[in-house]
Amino acid sequence: MLKIIICYLIVVFTTFSVVLNTKDVNLDKNLDGEYIINEYKGIAKVISIPSKINGNAISKIEDAYFNTENNDYTGCFIKKGLIEVSFSEGIYSIGEGSFLKNNIKKIILPSSLNYIRKNAFSNNQIEEIIFPEYLYTIGDSAFSNNKLTKIIFPPNVTYIGEKAFLNNMLTTIIFPDSIKSLEDNVFEGNNISNITIGNNV
Secondary structure (H helix, E strand, O other): OHHHHHHHHHHHHHHOOEEOOOOOEEEEEOOOOOEEEEEEOOOOOEEEEOOEEOOEEEEEEOOOEEEOOOOEEEOEOOOOOOOEEEEOOOOOEEOOOOOOOOOOOEEEOOOOOOEEOOOOOOOOOOOEOOOOOOOOEEOOOOOOOOOOOEEEOOOOOOEEOOOOOOOOOOOEEEOOOOOOEEOOOOOOOOOOOEEEOOOOO
16 A cells, blocks of 8 residues: 555656756756756656756756767756746746657746757657747757747748758648758658748748
C-alpha cells in the first residue's frame, strides 16, 4: 500500500507545473555577466523557468554539449521526459539542442525571446506554438520531428534555418514581410496546402 501511495505522489508531483529553483538546475555566469541554465536536475515533467533563481536574473538557456564521438547531445534539459515548458520574461536565447528528445507537447515562449538555436526543440511532440513578436532567428532543425500543423511566423523574424520544421504535420504557413531568405529543406516532410508569402520571400 505504501508503495502505491508513493508512486501516486510521484505521478502527481511530476505532472503538475513546478517553478524551478536552485535545487533543480545548475546556474553558470558567462563572460558577459549573464546567468544561464546549463543543466536540469529535477524530476518534474511540467516546468516553469522563472525570470530569477536565487535572486539572479536568468537570460539564457545554455547550449547542450555536443559529443563528436557519438554524434549526440547531452546536458541541459535533454531526455528528461518533459511534457510542458513555460519560459518567463527576460530569457532571450534558448540554446542549441537544449530541449532535445523529450515528450514536450506545449511550450510558452516569453516576449523577450530573440533566438531559438539549432536543434533546440527537435524530437518532441509539440502540436502548437505562438512565436513572440521580436523573435529574430530560428536555427537549423530547431523544431524538426514534432507535430506542428500550423505556423504563423512573427513580424520580425529574418532567419529560418535548414530543416527547421522537418517532419512535422504542417498544412498552413504564414510568412511576414521580414523574411528575406529560407535555408534548404525547411519544411521537408510535411503536407503543406496553404501558404501566405511575405513580400520579401
